[in-house]
Amino acid sequence: MILVTGASGQLGRLVIEELLQRVDASEIIAAARDVKKIEDLGQRGVQLRTLDYADASGIPAALEGVTRLLLISSSEVGQRLAQHKNVIEAAAKTGLELLAYTSILHADTTPLPLGNEHKATEALIKVSGIPYTLLRNGWYTENYTLAAGMAVAHGAVIGCAGEGKIASAARADYAKAAAVVLTSPVQSGAVYELAGDEAYTLSELAATISEVSGKAVAYVNMSEAEYEQALLGAGLPDFVAKLLSESDTGASKGGLFDESKTLSRLIGEATTPLKACVKAALQG
Ligand SMILES: NC(=O)c1ccc[n+]([C@@H]2O[C@H](COP(=O)([O-])OP(=O)(O)OC[C@H]3O[C@@H](n4cnc5c(N)ncnc54)[C@H](OP(=O)(O)O)[C@@H]3O)[C@@H](O)[C@H]2O)c1
Structure with missing residues (x-):
């Protein structure tokens, strides 16, 4: 069973759509802190589970029976490390065959302050003993x-x-990459620098x-x-x-x-x- 966290978010929803094109809905679990937001996915045969990164006590039940887990980084900047830690610690007790994490491009050297929580999360994953793949996502083109x-209105x-230079890609491209990794043979320790x-x-x-x-x-x-x-x-x-x-x-x-073009190689387009x-x- 493949579980995607943050399934109520923009990237999470796109990952679920990509997974639905690759595996049967019965093999997919969409997790969100508020499952009401993803009831439409339930109607399409996807299993829904409540998973709040901040609620460590509820995470083990959400991960029951999961073999592959996509941890989509939290949007709560500043609280992310503690939240991700809750998920990683619970996941380490489940015998997962793969933990994939949406990190940031060049997490180990990035000059972006946003990278600090990603770098620390990657370190936790590496010592957890769980087979992992790091999806180091670059900027979403949609950010711009x-x-x-507004740019047209103001000139x-x-x-x-x-x-x-910004090598961004669309959210949909990163979602496709995540779905490919989640449905391909596990390459433990793989690190993908993903950019447009x-x-x-x-x-x-x-x-x-x-x-x-x-x-x-x-x-x-x-x-x-x-x-x-x-x-x-x-x-x-x-x-x-x-x-x-x-x-x-x-x-x-x-x-x-x-300029590695790792993303387009991974998604085949x-x-x-x-x-x-x-x-x-x-x-x-
Ligand atoms: N590469 C980039 O350019 C870029 C840009 C922005 C963000 N990001 C990162 O990529 C992630 C996904 O992007 P996105 O566009 O999908 O962001 P998004 O639409 O804001 O979605 C964020 C997701 O995180 C969930 N979340 C936040 N706190 C949570 C918690 N305590 N427990 C469980 N779920 C929680 C949200 O749930 P709710 O629906 O309940 O709020 C939502 O599902 C972001 O969270 C952020 O870490 C990357």
Whole structure:
């Protein structure tokens, strides 16, 4: 049985869809802290289980009978290590044949502060004794294309990534990679550095948005502090503004760049082009 945590999230849902194309629904367990959010998956024959990363006492029951587990990293930045630890400790007692974890690109060297919890989680996994595969996911293209409409409205993409090249891929590409790993022979200790085939600077992103929309859009590079202030001014919560601005600085240092094409090799096809993601975002 394959269990996917965070199945109510955007990536989790896409992984379940990919799994449904590869194995029978009866072999899949979708886990979420609130299973009401994924009742539609239950109606399609997927087993549903409650699994809250923060509730260590409930995790063993959620993992009963599971042979392969995808731990999707929590979205609760700052609490993630303790939450992931709860899952890993429970999983270590179950005789799993595979624990796959969605980490961050180049977790061991990344300049992005977000990498700290991933690096620490990877260390816990390595000493747990569970056969594991690390899916070191790069940036989602959607992180940028989500704001494409706003960029068109203001004629500007803003950021502090300078000339840093970003090899992002669509969530759907990373979901496919996870499903491939979960349904292939176990390669214990495998580490996949997953990123898009295409790398772009934020100036190139602005040019693509301009080309797709037919409106002039330019990239405005700011300091990290200015960008954080602009995001706060746009109404983003403090921690999100900080996280995005720090991550852009990381991108300016090459933290979101990778040219190994590991992701497209793993999924057997090219990653979703930037232009396609921009088009999808602008079509709403
Ligand atoms: N590579 C990137 O660019 C990038 C960008 C953003 C995030 N991420 C990471 O990748 C993960 C998946 O991305 P996503 O787009 O699917 O994020 P998302 O849509 O925000 O989904 C996050 C998932 O984590 C679940 N979750 C949070 N706290 C939990 C807890 N205590 N117990 C159980 N589940 C919990 C959420 O459950 P609820 O539905 O109940 O909230 C949701 O299912 C994120 O959580 C984050 O770690 C990566």
